[in-house]
Amino acid sequence: MEKLKFIDLFCGIGGFRVAMDQACVENNIEPECVFSSDIDTYCQDSYENNFGHRPFGDITKVDPKDIPDHDILFGGFPCQPFSIIGQMKGFEDTRGTLFYNIASILKEKKPKAFILENVKQLVGHNGGETLKVIIKTLEELGYSVRFTVLNALDYGLPQKRERVVIVGHRDPIVFTYPEPIRPFKPLEEVLEKKVDKKHLASEYILAKRKERHTSAYKLSIWHENKSGNICSYPYSCALRAGASYNYLLVNGERRLTPREMFRLQGFPDTYKIIKNDTQARKQAGNAVPVNMVKAVILKLLPYVAKTLDMTEVCKAYEI
Numbered sequence: 001m002e003k004l005k006f007i008d009l010f011c012g013i014g015g016f017r018v019a020m021d022q023a024c025v026e027n028n029i030e031p032e033c034v035f036s037s038d039i040d041t042y043c044q045d046s047y048e049n050n051f052g053h054r055p056f057g058d059i060t061k062v063d064p065k066d067i068p069d070h071d072i073l074f075g076g077f078p079c080q081p082f083s084i085i086g087q088m089k090g091f092e093d094t095r096g097t098l099f100y101n102i103a104s105i106l107k108e109k110k111p112k113a114f115i116l117e118n119v120k121q122l123v124g125h126n127g128g129e130t131l132k133v134i135i136k137t138l139e140e141l142g143y144s145v146r147f148t149v150l151n152a153l154d155y156g157l158p159q160k161r162e163r164v165v166i167v168g169h170r171d172p173i174v175f176t177y178p179e180p181i182r183p184f185k186p187l188e189e190v191l192e193k194k195v196d197k198k199h200l201a202s203e204y205i206l207a208k209r210k211e212r213h214t215s216a217y218k219l220s221i222w223h224e225n226k227s228g229n230i231c232s233y234p235y236s237c238a239l240r241a242g243a244s245y246n247y248l249l250v251n252g253e254r255r256l257t258p259r260e261m262f263r264l265q266g267f268p269d270t271y272k273i274i275k276n277d278t279q280a281r282k283q284a285g286n287a288v289p290v291n292m293v294k295a296v297i298l299k300l301l302p303y304v305a306k307t308l309d310m311t312e313v314c315k316a317y318e319i
Helices: 015-025 041-051 090-094 098-109 120-140 203-212 258-264 276-288 292-304 310-317
Strands: 004-008 027-036 074-075 113-119 144-151 160-169 221-224 229-231 248-250
Touching: 004 015, 004 098, 015 027, 015 292, 027 041, 041 276, 074 098, 098 120, 113 120, 113 258, 113 292, 120 144, 120 160, 120 258, 144 292, 160 292, 258 276
Parallel strands: 004 027, 004 074, 074 113
Antiparallel strands: 113 160, 144 160, 221 229, 221 248
């Protein structure tokens, strides 16, 4: 069995790792995470409890030379404002940002490929200049780079969650992003049959929602935006770490449970949720959608693994 080594930067609770493990196992490849990092101690707890080792903390304190050799780099890096953005100095422009740490590791370790993920707003951040510097930097480091915006809703998850996904490979490759996988899983397969009373909305909130909105769906998740407008869909709007408790309500009546939130992000029920509801909501809200990332990994694997045939893999997964 071929072994592929990877590192998991800004790993959170391990969405990239779950996706990589699933994609590799299904293709008779042994995945090995040789390094992971996240500064959030609660995320470290969850990661350690599920994968057996604790991520390193502050990535800015790690010398790239000390990172183990690896084949693929994963990173859901935060979108920090770039202090010198716009001068198009590439690598130098990224100093003082967390992306710089990713670039430094790529420069030092030269893995075969990488997949980076960020919020959709990165595309228009600072008039598009931020993304230009990121792509320019990655290309100057010797990578063939592609980027696009993907939606978790298109990859089997009942959650509208759009994210920028950047893929790079050291050799020029004809990489294409996966086609949408339809339909998405129905809500009834995600929602729990019985929930604790603590998840019920107050009588005041319930009356307020029912007074202002009537859903066209028998089962839906109601969403209230910042303007106070309410709408409902047979799927969830994007989970948000810092949203109010009543931001998303099932049929306008109750909040999502931690397990439901993790399911909306594609985590299997075998994933252990070890923190309280507040931390679970934050962790799920910051996680990468497993199904979406897995679909991208499946398209990239044939270019990284020696034992895979790209045509056969894509045919098997209809991507």
